[in-house]
Amino acid sequence: MQYVSTRGTAPTLNFEGATLAGLATDGGLYLPSEWPRFSHDEIAAMAGLPYAALAARIMQPFVGDSLTPDELRELCDAAYGRFSHAAVTPLKQLDEQQWLLELFHGPTLAFKDVALQLLGLLFEKFLSRSNDHLTIVGATSGDTGSAAIDAVAGRERIDIFMLHPKGRVSDVQRRQMTTVLAPNVHNIAIDGSFDDAQAMVKRMFNDTAMNSRFHIGAVNSINWARLMAQVVYYFAAALQVGAPARQAAFSVPTGNFGDVFAGYVAARMGLPISRLIVATNINDILHRALSDGDYSAGVVTPTAAPSMDIQVSSNFERLLFDCGGRDGLAMAQQMHRFETDRAMRLTNAQREGASDLFTSARADASDMAQAMRWASEECGEIIDPHTAIGLHAARAAGVAAGIPVITLATAHPAKFPDAVERATGQRPQLPARIGDLFAREEAFNELPGDYDAVAQYVAQRATPSA
């Protein structure tokens, strides 16, 4: 399997190369050169597989000859062996049509663990082959940070620098990052929003002074391997509600468009998905883009679903590239215009391509609180604010009766106890394994939202590449 950049001019890479590269050298994002497809019978034969076996089956075509089937299976067993639920991503029925796919049973209580537990192991495997050292620079609005840190803390060939927007993540989220005191972990609180942090991370990939000394790597969903691993749970859930004989719809709380793009990939691989519902909070650039073609980034407004407080959604570029005819040079021009103007219109081809599968909805604070109350009072489920946004959109979407609607439950409610308590009157407790989180020592540095300050900080602490 070969990987091509959405902006057309970066070198084509195999899976190992794309995983270690993160962002492409032309500023684009890597995608498989073609979508592998499973037949109806091949999908039917996946029913009942344990999660790790299913993961290896779905991911093997993407991995190609970068790993043998046995190596991939071993990594999946190790990654998913750390989840606290035997099913890894269990599915729960809420009412006749609505379902919740619980993605928060990993070590840091959010869906990010599903991909990052595997990515940490992939990095280790590939770096040991080349005897190289990786300097990971990541941005987080709350959940990627702790999941990535958990996945790589203490690994000899890796340093991780994680930027979070100061004061804009929950206390639990911050402490899940800043109480990991391993010497290769560097937490940085920056003045600014997640979008500012993400822009600095992308800039570092194209900074030749940094790149000539360090092998910069990505843990954000700009790294293809993140999305690849997230495709698996769409298959796992759809199989449980009757795929491939029956269609399913998914509602996905969305920020950087990675999770829902993984659903799109699952559909391209042959999974019968009738609809992907893109659920945003009031930072609604994706809702405006999909409903009206208007992709213009406003100022990020802090909400009770902070992980989705994003206005520039990295992975949307992957969708526009794929739906718009895979023209890398046109995509590069469109994205450069967006980078200058912070606004662009989708082309007709992009709008039509996206409308086959995607719809969208925007939830405000009251919609979110109502969804939390409905889940609690009618179904006995305490859900987090991000999941609530997905559930609101799922219930409002008007999906035909008979088609199950699966909302991705992306975080454990205990990561956002104040918002959950305000809406439901119930305060969710942290699982026992991190019950002492607020007694642990914290370490992080504060930096201005200034690229040069961050680059200098990284350069002073990172290990040069081989």
Ligand SMILES: Cc1ncc(COP(=O)(O)O)c(C=O)c1O
């Ligand atoms: C809890 C939670 N829900 C939803 C999202 C949105 O996912 P994505 O950025 O892949 O669209 C995030 C962060 O990205 C998150 O942390």
Ligand SMILES: N[C@@H](CCOP(=O)(O)O)C(=O)O
């Ligand atoms: N919500 C994310 C933001 C980063 O998204 P990613 O999926 O690209 O890593 C977070 O919690 O950090």
